[in-house]
Amino acid sequence: MELRLSYTAASTYERCPLAYRFQYVDGLEVPPSPYLSFGRSLHAALEWFYGRDVPEPPSLEELLTRLEECWESEGYADEEEERSFLSHAREVLESFYLRNRDHFRLPVAVEQRFEIPMDGYLLTGVIDRVDRHPDGSYEVIDYKTNRRLPELRRLREDLQLPIYQMACRELWGITPAKLTFYYLLINQRFTTSPRDEDSLLDVRARLSRVAEGIRAGKFPPNPNPLRPPCPFTDVCPTRTSAGDLREELESRRRALLERRRNLDRLIQELERQLLELDPEFLSREDGE
Numbered sequence: 001m002e003l004r005l006s007y008t009a010a011s012t013y014e015r016c017p018l019a020y021r022f023q024y025v026d027g028l029e030v031p032p033s034p035y036l037s038f039g040r041s042l043h044a045a046l047e048w049f050y051g052r053d054v055p056e057p058p059s060l061e062e063l064l065t066r067l068e069e070c071w072e073s074e075g076y077a078d079e080e081e082e083r084s085f086l087s088h089a090r091e092v093l094e095s096f097y098l099r100n101r102d103h104f105r106l107p108v109a110v111e112q113r114f115e116i117p118m119d120g121y122l123l124t125g126v127i128d129r130v131d132r133h134p135d136g137s138y139e140v141i142d143y144k145t146n147r148r149l150p151e152l153r154r155l156r157e158d159l160q161l162p163i164y165q166m167a168c169r170e171l172w173g174i175t176p177a178k179l180t181f182y183y184l185l186i187n188q189r190f191t192t193s194p195r196d197e198d199s200l201l202d203v204r205a206r207l208s209r210v211a212e213g214i215r216a217g218k219f220p221p222n223p224n225p226l227r228p229p230c231p232f233t234d235v236c237p238t239r240t241s242a243g244d245l246r247e248e249l250e251s252r253r254r255a256l257l258e259r260r261r262n263l264d265r266l267i268q269e270l271e272r273q274l275l276e277l278d279p280e281f282l283s284r285e286d287g288e
C-alpha cells in the first residue's frame, strides 16, 4: 500500500519515530483530551463561519450557536471542566469575530483536502482556509490553538506552511503571497512569505528522509519533551522500564488492555447512538 504522509505524521516521525509507529503503524489511538476536542470544535465553527454562499458574515450569536452544535464533549474530566473550556471557546470566537467581521470575505477554499504524489509516497493534508485579497494575491491560513507563539526558530523550521505552499501549486498552480498561522487564543497572526525553490527542495528532501525511514521500518525511540505531551508514555518501553523485563512487559500489557477496554466502551456508545437512529443497524451489519 502506498505510504500516505501528512504534515502531522511527518513531524511526529521527526520528533520520535517510535511515537509515529505507535500511532500510524500499530494504530494505537491518541486518547481523547480537552485540548484535542477544544481545537476541533473551534476549527469546525470557523469552517462553518467561512463556508458560506453569501459574502456577508453570520451574526456572532449564530456563530456561537454553531459552536455549541459542533462542540465535542470527549476527553473532559467532568462537566465543570467542559463548561470552562466551552466558555473559553466562546470568548475566543467572540474576539475572533470582532476582529474579522468588518473585512469578511468569502475564501476561495475552506478545509481544502489535498493528495500529492511525491517521490514514492502521497503527501496529504487539509488547508484550513485560502483567501484571495483585492490585489489578486492569495493567503493560506492555518488556525492554531496553542496558548502562545512558539519560538521563532521552531516556526521557521516547521514543515506545515511550506507543505501547503507546495499543495497550492499542485492544486491551483498558484504561489500564495502570504502563509499565515492564526493563533486563535491570542488572536494573533504569524505570517511568512513563500519559500524559494531551494528551500522547497530542502523540505522535499526532509520529507523523503522521513518516508525512507518509515519504509525501512526504522522506528527508534527518541525520548523528548513532546508538546503536546506524548500520548504513548503508557506503552512506551523507554517510560515503563522498571529495571525488570518481566515487570516492564506486564506494565505495557496492562496499558494495552486498558486501551482495549476504552475502545470497547467507545464502540458500545457509538453503537447505542446508531441504534437510536436506525434500529436495524446491527442486524444489517451482521448480514454484511
Ligand code: SF4
Pocket (backbone or CB within 6 Å): 016, 018, 019, 221, 222, 223, 224, 226, 230, 231, 232, 233, 236, 237, 238, 239
Ligand atoms: S514516550 Fe518518548 S520515546 Fe516513547 S514514544 Fe513517546 S516520545 Fe517516543
